[in-house]
Amino acid sequence: MVEDASLEDFLDAGDESEDEGESGTAAGDDTAETESDVPDTGVSTDAVDPAVTTYAWSPEGAACAECGEVVERRWTQDSLLVCGACKSW
Ligand SMILES: [Zn+2]
Structure with a gap:
């Protein structure tokens, strides 16, 4: 019941x-x-951007192959990882 x-x-x-x-x-x-x-969350916009498909991100930072500046994000250029300032856009 x-x-x-x-x-x-x-x-x-x-x-x-x-x-x-x-x-x-x-x-x-x-x-x-x-x-x-x-x-x-503008981060998703950067990830989708087709112009930056080949970039490496290092949380601790890594030296640019061109100028040696330690940056978190580098882009592949001529088989080298360079910072945004050295990257030829
Ligand atoms: Zn650089």
């Missing part, structure tokens, strides 16, 4: 959830705000 009552309560709760989903049109605004957060 008690179990039957629990099942009914569970089913009722499910119906209420569906109702909230329909009235969730306002929730669409929340989704818009989430999308606005994506552009803040």
Whole structure:
């Protein structure tokens, strides 16, 4: 008997959830705000950039093959890893 009552309560709760989903049109605004957060991560933009497909990133920094300056990010040029200043864009 008690179990039957629990099942009914569970089913009722499910119906209420569906109702909230329909009235969730306002929730669409929340989704818009989430999308606005994506552009803040400009890192993804750099990764997609086809002009810099051959670059190496060293968290501790590495010396440029041309000027010897220690930089975190170097690009491949003539089989050498050079810094952004030495890279011929
Ligand atoms: Zn350099």
